[in-house]
Amino acid sequence: xxxxxxxxxxxxxxxxxxxxxxxxxxxxxxxxxxxxxxxxxxxxxxxxxxxxxxxxxxxxxxxxxxxxxxxxxxxxxxxxxxxxxxxxxxxxxxxxxxxxxxxxxxxxxxxxxxxxxxxxxxxxxxxxxxxxxxxxxxxxxxxxxxxxxxxxxxxxxxxxxxxxxxxxxxxxxxxxxxxxxxxxxxxxxxxxxxxxxxxxxxxxxxxxxxxxxxxxxxxxxxxxxxxxxxxxxxxxxxxxxxxxxxxxxxxxxxxxxxxxxxxxxxxxxxxxxxxxxxxxxxxxxxxxxxxxxxxxxxxxxxxxxxxxxxxxxxxxxxxxxxxxxx
Amino acid sequence: xxxxxxxxxxxxxxxxxxxxxxxxxxxxxxxxxxxxxxxxxxxxxxxxxxxxxxxxxxxxxxxxxxxxxxxxxxxxxxxxxxxxxxxxxxxxxxxxxxxxxxxxxxxxxxxxxxxxxxxxxxxxxxxxxxxxxxxxxxxxxxxxxxxxxxxxxxxxxxxxxxxxxxxxxxxxxxxxxxxxxxxxxxxxxxxxxxxxxxxxxxxxxxxxxxxxxxxxxxxxxxxxxxxxxxxxxxxxxxxxxxxxxxxxxxxxxxxxxxxxxxxxxxxxxxxxxxxxxxxxxxxxxxxxxxxxxxxxxxxxxxxxxxxxxxxxxxxxxxxxxxxxxx
Amino acid sequence: xxxxxxxxxxxxxxxxxxxxxxxxxxxxxxxxxxxxxxxxxxxxxxxxxxxxxxxxxxxxxxxxxxxxxxxxxxxxxxxxxxxxxxxxxxxxxxxxxxxxxxxxxxxxxxxxxxxxxxxxxxxxxxxxxxxxxxxxxxxxxxxxxxxxxxxxxxxxxxxxxxxxxxxxxxxxxxxxxxxxxxxxxxxxxxxxxxxxxxxxxxxxxxxxxxxxxxxxxxxxxxxxxxxxxxxxxxxxxxxxxxxxxxxxxxxxxxxxxxxxxxxxxxxxxxxxxxxxxxxxxxxxxxxxxxxxxxxxxxxxxxxxxxxxxxxxxxxxxxxxxxxxxx
Numbered sequence: 001x002x003x004x005x006x007x008x009x010x011x012x013x014x015x016x017x018x019x020x021x022x023x024x025x026x027x028x029x030x031x032x033x034x035x036x037x038x039x040x041x042x043x044x045x046x047x048x049x050x051x052x053x054x055x056x057x058x059x060x061x062x063x064x065x066x067x068x069x070x071x072x073x074x075x076x077x078x079x080x081x082x083x084x085x086x087x088x089x090x091x092x093x094x095x096x097x098x099x100x101x102x103x104x105x106x107x108x109x110x111x112x113x114x115x116x117x118x119x120x121x122x123x124x125x126x127x128x129x130x131x132x133x134x135x136x137x138x139x140x141x142x143x144x145x146x147x148x149x150x151x152x153x154x155x156x157x158x159x160x161x162x163x164x165x166x167x168x169x170x171x172x173x174x175x176x177x178x179x180x181x182x183x184x185x186x187x188x189x190x191x192x193x194x195x196x197x198x199x200x201x202x203x204x205x206x207x208x209x210x211x212x213x214x215x216x217x218x219x220x221x222x223x224x225x226x227x228x229x230x231x232x233x234x235x236x237x238x239x240x241x242x243x244x245x246x247x248x249x250x251x252x253x254x255x256x257x258x259x260x261x262x263x264x265x266x267x268x269x270x271x272x273x274x275x276x277x278x279x280x281x282x283x284x285x286x287x288x289x290x291x292x293x294x295x296x297x298x299x300x301x302x303x304x305x306x307x308x309x310x311x312x313x314x315x316x317x318x319x320x321x322x323x324x325x326x
Numbered sequence: 327x328x329x330x331x332x333x334x335x336x337x338x339x340x341x342x343x344x345x346x347x348x349x350x351x352x353x354x355x356x357x358x359x360x361x362x363x364x365x366x367x368x369x370x371x372x373x374x375x376x377x378x379x380x381x382x383x384x385x386x387x388x389x390x391x392x393x394x395x396x397x398x399x400x401x402x403x404x405x406x407x408x409x410x411x412x413x414x415x416x417x418x419x420x421x422x423x424x425x426x427x428x429x430x431x432x433x434x435x436x437x438x439x440x441x442x443x444x445x446x447x448x449x450x451x452x453x454x455x456x457x458x459x460x461x462x463x464x465x466x467x468x469x470x471x472x473x474x475x476x477x478x479x480x481x482x483x484x485x486x487x488x489x490x491x492x493x494x495x496x497x498x499x500x501x502x503x504x505x506x507x508x509x510x511x512x513x514x515x516x517x518x519x520x521x522x523x524x525x526x527x528x529x530x531x532x533x534x535x536x537x538x539x540x541x542x543x544x545x546x547x548x549x550x551x552x553x554x555x556x557x558x559x560x561x562x563x564x565x566x567x568x569x570x571x572x573x574x575x576x577x578x579x580x581x582x583x584x585x586x587x588x589x590x591x592x593x594x595x596x597x598x599x600x601x602x603x604x605x606x607x608x609x610x611x612x613x614x615x616x617x618x619x620x621x622x623x624x625x626x627x628x629x630x631x632x633x634x635x636x637x638x639x640x641x642x643x644x645x646x647x648x649x650x651x652x
Numbered sequence: 653x654x655x656x657x658x659x660x661x662x663x664x665x666x667x668x669x670x671x672x673x674x675x676x677x678x679x680x681x682x683x684x685x686x687x688x689x690x691x692x693x694x695x696x697x698x699x700x701x702x703x704x705x706x707x708x709x710x711x712x713x714x715x716x717x718x719x720x721x722x723x724x725x726x727x728x729x730x731x732x733x734x735x736x737x738x739x740x741x742x743x744x745x746x747x748x749x750x751x752x753x754x755x756x757x758x759x760x761x762x763x764x765x766x767x768x769x770x771x772x773x774x775x776x777x778x779x780x781x782x783x784x785x786x787x788x789x790x791x792x793x794x795x796x797x798x799x800x801x802x803x804x805x806x807x808x809x810x811x812x813x814x815x816x817x818x819x820x821x822x823x824x825x826x827x828x829x830x831x832x833x834x835x836x837x838x839x840x841x842x843x844x845x846x847x848x849x850x851x852x853x854x855x856x857x858x859x860x861x862x863x864x865x866x867x868x869x870x871x872x873x874x875x876x877x878x879x880x881x882x883x884x885x886x887x888x889x890x891x892x893x894x895x896x897x898x899x900x901x902x903x904x905x906x907x908x909x910x911x912x913x914x915x916x917x918x919x920x921x922x923x924x925x926x927x928x929x930x931x932x933x934x935x936x937x938x939x940x941x942x943x944x945x946x947x948x949x950x951x952x953x954x955x956x957x958x959x960x961x962x963x964x965x966x967x968x969x970x971x972x973x974x975x976x977x978x
Contacts, residue, residue: 061408072762087409102608110397110629114636281760304765307765385700417729437727
């Protein structure tokens with residue numbers, strides 16, 4: 001029923017083609033992405049919020065509306081919003097089967113009527129973000145904090161920021177993403193962003209059970225052999241096995257042989273480019289997706305990803321609020 | 327055992343007969359209600375809090391102490407308190423059977439000793455608000471955020487504000503409230519407030535199973551025929567069927583025929599006054615209590631009720647804190 | 653495996669032997685304790701935070717990371733941090749058996765990378781605080797909010813503050829602690845602090861099942877007769893029976909005869925010093941550990957303990973942040 005609505009990549013742009021929501025990285029142009037990354041980079045250096053800015057933000061309310069449990073993303077948005085001086089309201093709603101369609105919209109409308117200027121939404125079902133932006137987007141900014149297994153744009157942006165800090169340029173990069181692709185909302189957003197930024201190749205490595213049905217972009221290449229995937233890669237990202245989503249769909253999977261077949265190890269990393277970096281969206285299952293000591297090694301930028309996540313979210317909230325309300 | 331205490335309508339007044347808690351709309355005089363509505367009306371227009379006021383409020387702490395789950399009321403109080411610049415603490419305590427009598431008081435005393443200046447309490451049992459105000463009311467302002475099935479004064483006030491915005495005067499109004507009256511804490515508070523404001527008639531329409539035992543006021547009239555209830559009404563309010571409270575008492579009820587017999591429809595609204603407005607305290611069960619498209623129609627002020635709820639709560643917190651502490 | 657790490661009483665001191673975390677009262681010297689108590693005493697009188705201080709604190713984030721449920725301690729830290737003007741993030745993680753070792757550390761590292769300047773941690777397992785301080789202590793201040801059944805230093809400090817307010821000097825005091833010693837994290841911290849402050853005698857009274865295995869200090873004396881324990885005592889503290897921890901270990905205990913044998917009563921208090929005070933860390937089981945009316949009597953300082961808890965936590969956060977960051 002929701003398919004009648006506009007595509008979310010159009011819905012997130014205003015009449016001047018500026019970003020007015022953040023729903024997806026799909027089709028988001030390079031200029032818009034770079035504008036966010038540039039500002040986020042400033043925030044990584046603990047930019048001080050001016051009194052004038054604080055006066056602007058202190059009357060604004062950000063609502064975290066999470067239909068799926070989250071610690072790191074919810075807290076990251078909360079810290080970002082508080083950093084600017086905004087009020088933050090946390091609303092956790094268990095993802096019950098009744099919370100669908102119209103009643104979801106009524107919940108969103110209520111939060112907006114209560115005074116939320118920004119609605120940060122995580123939901124387990126596809127098209128919910130689009131639906132909400134359609135219904136209340138005129139009155140309230142909508143930011144995607146994770147939608148089904150299809151997108152997680154701020155995670156994609158923090159991955160881009162982290163790579164840019166290490167690699168300076170995206171051109172010529174080979175980026176390898178290994179793991180549970182089919183249940184990952186991260187992989188798609190990151191791959192979409194990397195494509196826009198002009199990387200040479202994105203290698204998507206997974207057990208056959210976890211491969212993506214759809215081709216994300218012309219630079220993506222699906223592989224099932226991890227060694228082949230890592231060879232000469234500049235960036236290697238291991239994904240978390242999403243047990244909770246695997247179980248929810250009634251699939252079966254055992255991680256028993258996963259580490260042996262797909263785990264990221266010191267040994268395997270010898271195949272990569274000598275200055276390759278290692279990423280993981282977290283939380284990690286150590287010694288399942290990644291050798292524990294490798295996650296702590298100098299090659300790993302995993303902790304930096306977390307910190308960059310806050311900077312990216314500050315930049316996104318800042319830009320969307322200022323372009324709408326200032 | 328609590329019946330020894332003073333009536334809550336007296337307990338909420340100080341020695342100068344000014345409001346010092348908000349426990350009930352019963353017997354609250356017209357001047358006190360109008361003072362809240364007048365100030366709330368100003369807050370609906372985004373009144374800016376002065377620096378001096380902010381300085382006053384920023385050292386004050388509001389605690390939401392909810393013994394029953396709530397999203398909209400809790401968030402509404404939270405946004406109201408933050409709007410003024412107060413600190414907000416959320417404490418959710420599952421309504422277990424052990425949390426009774428003395429231990430409830432110990433919890434309230436602890437929160438007050440921790441530094442709460444205002445305790446906003448929702449509780450499923452009657453007389454808990456009175457009990458708390460009796461025990462800690464000298465040190466801490468107590469506001470009722472929903473008590474058993476008997477009262478919800480801030481919801482009553484937001485209903486009054488919404489009606490006043492549309493109808494200018496309460497005199498000569500016919501207000502019809504339809505639905506699960508016996509489990510509704512809203513109906514009683516709203517009817518008490520409407521009576522004080524001088525409406526001509528309040529029609530209480532419900533299935534026999536959900537009728538009120540007690541007569542709220544001399545202008546109230548109980549009906550079981552919904553068409554008769556709606557005829558010439560100026561305000562028509564549909565109540566939510568409170569499944570959770572119906573189930574808790576072991577009653578049985580099926581909503582199968584409810585919409586047909588008591589649902590608010592476009593068709594039925596033709597019987598009402600031509601400029602009648604439609605209200606619902608939310609959350610709505612669309613196409614059970616109300617025809618979905620009717621809830622979205624221009625006659626509906628349901629979203630405005632939500633926004634007015636914040637304004638009313640700002641006014642209540644503001645007045646109670648200033649009269650106590652300034 | 654964690655025994656390789658430094659003792660927590662050393663780990664909480666920096667190279668200049670100043671407090672840089674608060675992990676335990678064990679071996680914390682008198683000067684450090686008095687510095688906290690002196691500042692806390694000032695905060696009990698509603699010290700105003702200066703604009704300069706507020707500017708310092710408003711960019712700092714305190715994270716409550718609670719692996720066990722808590723209302724009073726969590727809220728107490730939250731109010732304390734907000735009082736200073738800090739941002740507060742609440743993270744409740746159910747104490748699942750999987751949350752161990754490395755993954756606990758990853759959680760703590762993530763919170764720190766998100767921008768927390770202070771991590772306030774409650775955990776059901778011994779040595780977790782030490783582990784966290786070891787791993788992230790360089791970047792983030794760690795404060796113990798309750799560790800297993802072994803320590804709860806801020807509760808110990810608030811007990812000391814309350815006693816000092818009433819008794820002026822610790823010398824010559826007889827302090828009697830009655831109840832479930834073996835499951836109490838409070839008893840050990842309070843007894844350690846009292847020892848350092850130089851009390852004459854600490855009497856530890858409990859049913860045999862709940863006695864401590866280990867001797868806390870040279871001034872401690874274990875007793876099983878409550879009358880003997882109370883005789884001439886200056887301070888009498890009843891502990892809560894920790895049903896949840898008793899059950900968790902599979903022990904059995906009935907409180908049926910507890911009140912008769914160990915309950916603190918008006919009658920028994922006649923044996924104590926005439927100006928003895930009564931304490932309880934809360935929440936109380938009235939008429940189990942303590943006669944209800946005794947808890948409300950003038951001898952009781954139980955509500956003041958709660959208020960002092962906030963003052964102590966303000967002082968601890970203030971000192972640790974300023975000594976680290978200013």
